Amino acid sequence: MTLKTNITEMFGIKHPIANAAMGPYRTNEMAIAVADAGALGMISHTNQSMDGREETALAAMKKNLDYVVEHTDGIFGFNIRTSRLTTDCDKLISETAKHIMANPKLKEQCLYALTSAGSATRMAQNPDFKKLREISQVKHFHVAPALWLAEKCVNAGCDGLVVTGFEGGGHQSYEKVGGLVLLQQVQQKYPDIPKIACGGFATGNGLAAALAIGAGGISMGSRFIASIESEFHEKYKNVVPPAKAQDTVVRTGSLGTIRLWKNKFAMAKGLVKSKEEKMAEEKAKEEHRTEISKEELMEELRKDTIAQYAVYEGDMDNGYILLGQSIGIVNQIDSIPDIIETVVKDAEKALKKAVTYVE
Numbered sequence: 001m002t003l004k005t006n007i008t009e010m011f012g013i014k015h016p017i018a019n020a021a022m023g024p025y026r027t028n029e030m031a032i033a034v035a036d037a038g039a040l041g042m043i044s045h046t047n048q049s050m051d052g053r054e055e056t057a058l059a060a061m062k063k064n065l066d067y068v069v070e071h072t073d074g075i076f077g078f079n080i081r082t083s084r085l086t087t088d089c090d091k092l093i094s095e096t097a098k099h100i101m102a103n104p105k106l107k108e109q110c111l112y113a114l115t116s117a118g119s120a121t122r123m124a125q126n127p128d129f130k131k132l133r134e135i136s137q138v139k140h141f142h143v144a145p146a147l148w149l150a151e152k153c154v155n156a157g158c159d160g161l162v163v164t165g166f167e168g169g170g171h172q173s174y175e176k177v178g179g180l181v182l183l184q185q186v187q188q189k190y191p192d193i194p195k196i197a198c199g200g201f202a203t204g205n206g207l208a209a210a211l212a213i214g215a216g217g218i219s220m221g222s223r224f225i226a227s228i229e230s231e232f233h234e235k236y237k238n239v240v241p242p243a244k245a246q247d248t249v250v251r252t253g254s255l256g257t258i259r260l261w262k263n264k265f266a267m268a269k270g271l272v273k274s275k276e277e278k279m280a281e282e283k284a285k286e287e288h289r290t291e292i293s294k295e296e297l298m299e300e301l302r303k304d305t306i307a308q309y310a311v312y313e314g315d316m317d318n319g320y321i322l323l324g325q326s327i328g329i330v331n332q333i334d335s336i337p338d339i340i341e342t343v344v345k346d347a348e349k350a351l352k353k354a355v356t357y358v359e
């Protein structure tokens with residue numbers, strides 16, 4: 001038995017599962033393992049080179065695309081955060097599109113272009129991305145963490161939405177709406193647009209629920225962090241299995257509203273709210289972020305970047321440990337093929353059982 005949905009059909013994949021975008025960390029090995037398993041791999045927006053050094057997001061993107069396509073014959077994609085913090089955003093989109101067009105294997109396999117954290121139109125209106133769209137089967141999705149953002153994505157002409165609820169790890173909507181309600185809201189208003197549900201998914205029951213509501217698949221972040229293949233530091237992975245669902249907290253800062261694991265860094269950040277944090281809390285909505293002065297934002301960003309990089313070294317106290325509430329339902333580190341197989345089999349079981357309720 002297989003699960004055939006509008007997402008598996010759209011991308012020509014076997015399983016309606018993707019790994020979530022998890023920049024600034026690298027997810028190349030994760031994407032390869034996910035694509036090899038017949039699901040949808042995702043290369044994250046990072047500026048970390050393969051040997052751990054810092055490089056431009058564009059240089060990293062090209063190398064990551066080349067590396068992933070060399071190591072898998074499966075289907076995958078890439079994420080570009082289009083927020084104003086991505087200063088070279090238009091160039092990044094253009095050059096990424098050109099890079100894909102120049103390589104026939106990339107053109108065949110790199111079919112999932114995901115933008116997030118900013119405007120969906122940045123990619124939709126980019127002339128090079130438009131060319132790529134004309135000559136390949138690439139589909140443009142944008143992350144919609146709120147209903148009004150889903151509307152913007154639809155108006156921008158996106159092929160689909162990644163509907164991300166407040167349970168999720170990392171960047172979150174300031175509106176704090178949980179995934180169950182958000183997905184139903186989006187389904188009510190836009191029943192026909194393909195949707196990947198995201199935030200809080202880690203099991204087959206979760207996948208079954210998402211499909212029952214109207215999504216065509218799920219995207220998982222924290223579940224895949226706790227995998228053998230993921231590039232995350234062993235100490236980062238090891239946080240997940242013993243953690244409880246209530247072990248994350250939502251904080252605001254230069255990156256907007258983010259969910260992270262309750263470590264020393266996260267708790268200190270919460271106890272003393274800086275002026276920047278209070279302002280960011282009020283202004284987290286992307287359009288209003290320009291009201292924070294550039295200097296204030298850059299200083300906050302500098303501190304946040306140090307905390308993000310600390311995790312590369314396995315510093316679990318002073319690092320930014322982005323994780324979602326789904327850590328409460330992940331009990332062990334598994335291989336990616338096993339995770340995907342278990343989630344799919346359990347979803348099939350759950351859906352079959354649900355059908356028996358119908359008379």
Ligand SMILES: Cc1cc2nc3c(=O)[nH]c(=O)nc-3n(C[C@H](O)[C@H](O)[C@H](O)COP(=O)(O)O)c2cc1C
Binds near residue numbers: 024081116169223
């Ligand atoms: C470590 C980490 C980094 C993330 N970075 C990004 C990112 O660069 N771009 C993005 O769109 N979402 C990012 N997210 C959000 C994820 O794409 C996704 O929404 C989230 O992991 C879903 O929740 P889950 O962890 O419960 O599966 C990040 C999440 C994590 C855990």
